[in-house]
Amino acid sequence: MTRSNGNDRSSEAARPSRGPPGRVEVVTGREGGLGTFGGVFTPSILTILGVIMYLRFGWVLGQVGLAGTLAIVTLSTSITFLTALSIAAIATDERVRTGGAYYMISRSLGIETGGAVGIPLYLAQALSVALYTVGFAESVARAFPSLDERLIGLVTTVAVAALALRSARAAIRVQYLIMGAIGLSLLSLAFGSPLEGVQPQGMGLPDLVPTESFWVVFAVFFPAVTGIMAGVNMSGDLEDPGRSIPKGTFAAIGVGYAIYMALPVLLMTRADTASLVSDPLVMRRIAFWGDAILVGVWGATLSSAVGSILGAPRVLQALARDGILPRSLGWLGRGSGAEDTPRAG
DSSP states (O other): OOOOOTTSOOSSOEEEOSSSTTOEEEOOOOTTOBOHIIIIIHHHHHHHSSHHHHHTHHHHHHHHHHHHHHHHHHHHHHHHHHHHHHHHHHHHHSOOOTTHHHHHHHHHHOHHHHHHHHHHHHHHHHHHHHHHHHHHHHHHHHHSTTSOHHHHHHHHHHHHHHHHHHOHHHHHHHHHHHHHHHHHHHHHHHTOOOOTTSOOOTTSSOSSOOSSOHHHHHHHHGGGGOTHHHHHTTGGGBSOHHHHHHHHHHHHHHHHHHHHHHHHHHHHTTOOHHHHHHOTTHHHHHSSSHHHHHHHHHHHHHHHHHHHHHHHHHHHHHHHHTTOSOGGGGGGGOOBTTTTBOOOO
8 A cells, every 4th residue: 555645644544454355444544633742742751750650660770770770671672663664664655544553463464363363452541551550649648648549540440531531632642731830840850859868870880789689670661662653553543544653653762762861870979879769759859859759750641541541442433444353442543533433432
């Protein structure tokens, strides 16, 4: 198939699918869809700059030192970059529709392979919504002990679901606010000061014997750079997927890499190894405004929850339209409104 041009867009045009015979699917790349910044870069960078950065990056640094941390960041980002090259190649060669990574794999390697990947991908993203909302509820309950953790989690889950049901565009607007909160937390960290009463580790090796190997620490950190799927999953809501997916994905990888390379240098000169390893919220103690780090943690968990609850139904919608699901579940492929929102999913 050839890539669509700017004059070949429609919101509800049905074309023959490359999936099972007789199936049709909605062509995306419509006028008025999301652009590169809002549709791909924003959800990707917000998932990349997530909870691992706030709660585990100090531990990574304390375990393997500055050189080891920079090596882990570079190796992890290189793997993500190679994945992004494949995504960009498919996005610029094929007409990308709803379904994100599932759609790309199914059209490149076949519908059977796509289904084998798409179903676990949907389940992982759907269940991760609960993971993120529970993490958000736990952190809020620790900051405000009088609040009930289960109630916070329930209200948060319902709220992000209602946001996703309204429209992807509304969810992206909320993510702009979350991006501002994360930016504020990083600025507060940059203008902070060293811990009182401790000697910062400096630029050398850890002053404690590490308890974990390099590859165990790598495994803990690696999920922090895999957030590019959050933007790819919005393929069905983009005005020009062939242009936005490569540009937005590479921009998010580049910005994330720059931040992850700068943070360990900053932390190394502000805290000792013992504090980095033992205190998950060590950033709060060295930031100019400590509560900004809490706001960043909350923003990171909420943005990940929003990204998952936007992406999972769209994968499910594509699976239903391709006939991967049983016929009795075909109604999950329906979309609502001009945005083709998968409200049923």
